[in-house]
Amino acid sequence: MDTLAPLLSKLDPIIGPWLATARDWATSPAAWSQFVALVLAWALAVGLGRRLGPRLGALIAPKAEARGLIAQARRWSLLLLPLLVPLLAYGLTALGEAFTRSLFGSGAVIAFGKRVFLFLAVRAFVRDILTEPFLRLLGRYILLPAAALYALGLLGPITLWLESLTIELGNIHFSVMALIRGAVAGALLFWLGSWSNRQSADYIRAQDGLRPATRALATKAAEMAIFGAAFLLLMSIMGIDLTAVAVLGGALGVGIGLGLQQIAANFISGVILLVEGQTTVGDYVELDGGEKGTIVKMTARACVLETFDGKWIVVPNEHFITSRVINYSDQGSANRYDVSFQVSYDTDLERLAEVVLPAVEALPFVLKSPEGPDLELAGFGESGVDFTLEYWVNGIDDGKNKYASQVRFAVWGALKAAGVEMPYPHRVVELRQGAGA
Known part of the structure; x- marks a missing residue:
């Protein structure tokens, strides 16, 4: 009891007047009359709420297919319908407060009732409207206690008491x-x-x-x-x-x-990259340092490249500004590739294009624009004639696409079907007998 005495002495200025007011209301006929008025206001608010709630809901609710800011605002307004009854009670009580004061000479009970109805509105707001976990947590442990203290008339005194409690950190002073x-x-x-x-x-x-x-x-x-x-x-x-x-x-x-x-340079370089747009997410790039891959993320400090084998390479933004960058794709632009093959010297070279090109043109990924497949004589090798087949595709020849492999299969099939021989190295060994043998 000795330890509680100082605490009770500090709380007495706060709780004492409230207890005295409660005793006065319990013995005052005027206070009881105001309590009856509050009950009637609440009953009238409940009745009006039951009648007006469904009608307001039907009036506010937008059509199911409606979109846009107005429709979204109307949907949000529907969430506020649980506040209808306590706010109606608060409004009815506020309208009758002046009449009550003129009739009874005091409106303390009516003012208390208004605060209670406001607390009920806050309670409905926290319980029925707030769905975000963080906001509900704040509402449950901050807003509701504050509304309860306000309804009891204790919020002001407790606020002043907390303002009087100060914390000092060196020369810095601030209240609780x-x-x-x-x-x-x-x-x-x-x-x-x-x-x-x-x-x-x-x-x-x-x-x-x-x-x-x-x-x-x-x-x-x-x-x-x-x-x-x-x-x-x-x-x-x-x-x-x-x-x-x-x-x-x-x-x-x-x-x-x-x-x-370095951090500032990378940040500024990142802004420059975003403004210029020469490299962006989805591009396949290769840097002077040997890093190459598809840009999957651009941050304030670095770009993240994803290689064909699924590895991620973090490249500082400054490297894209200060070094040479090869951009193979600008959001799906066409790229040219080539495959090489060799045919026998006995082949009719004039007829070779008629054999190979239709097979390559039939592949669904090979483009006709900016240029269709083209066959070029590349040189004369030791075992056969070298040719290069150039073709355009809309994308990158990577581990996912494998364009070159499919083109080689098409060339192989066309040459086989036409009976064109693809040579392999031959070696002729001559055995010479010495003159004295």
């Missing part, structure tokens, strides 16, 4: 209330920032008229703007002077200039 306010505001702001970032990213990706690089740049710019605004707003809510943030930004700029040159 400021710490709580900053934690709640920070969590809510950065959740809202994450949600806004997802919505803006989905909207930007859905714009088919923009190049992929432009969409990626717009997504990153929106992300930086959203979280930057959230950070500055949080600093303002917590009462932190933004000039200190400016000084910190200046120091950070010096640090970037001295010790983070």
Whole structure:
């Protein structure tokens, strides 16, 4: 009991007036009359809610096939229907408050009833409307207790008490209330920032008229703007002077200039890549350093290449700016490849094109534009005549496509069907007998 005495003495200024008010209401006929008025207001609100709820739902609900912002807003409005009854009770009580004060000379019970109805609205909001787990957690452990304290008239005194409790860290002083306010505001702001970032990213990706690089740049710019605004707003809510943030930004700029040159260079190079759009996600590239593969991701620091065998190579963005880059594909552009083969010297070379080209042209992936398959005489070898067959395809000859293999099969089949011999090396050995033998 000795340990509880100091705590009770501190809470007495808060709880004492509330207990005195409760005793006065319990013995006052005017207070009981106001309680009856509150019950009637709630009953009337329930009756009106049962009649108006279905009609409002039918009026607000859009058609199932409706799309767009207005239809989405109407669907969101339907979620607010559970608030109808407590808000009607709050409105009816507010309309009758002036009459009650003139009739009874006091409206303290009516004011308390308004706060209770507001608490019921908050409770319905948390229980029936909030579906996001994080928001429901905040509503259950922050919003509901605050609404309950407000209904009991204790929110103001407890807030003042928390403001009086201060924490000191060197020359920095802040109250417990400021710490709580900053934690709640920070969590809510950065959740809202994450949600806004997802919505803006989905909207930007859905714009088919923009190049992929432009969409990626717009997504990153929106992300930086959203979280930057959230950070500055949080600093303002917590009462932190933004000039200190400016000084910190200046120091950070010096640090970037001295010790983070590579990171800054890669970041700026990434922005340049996104703006120019010469290389983008989906392109197959090869760098001077030997790295080659399909770009599957472009971040602020590096590009991720996926090789034919499924390995990922992380290449800093600076390498795409300062070194020579071969881009084999620009979002599905055509590429030319060739295969080589050899025929016997006894072959009718004038007729060879009529044998090979139709077989290659019949392959579904071989293009007729910008140029159809072309057969060229490459040289005269030791065992036969060398030919090169050039063809165009819409894509990259990689482990997934295997264009060259299918073309070689087509050439082999055409030559076999026409009876054209494909030579192999021969060696003639002459045995000479010596003159004295």
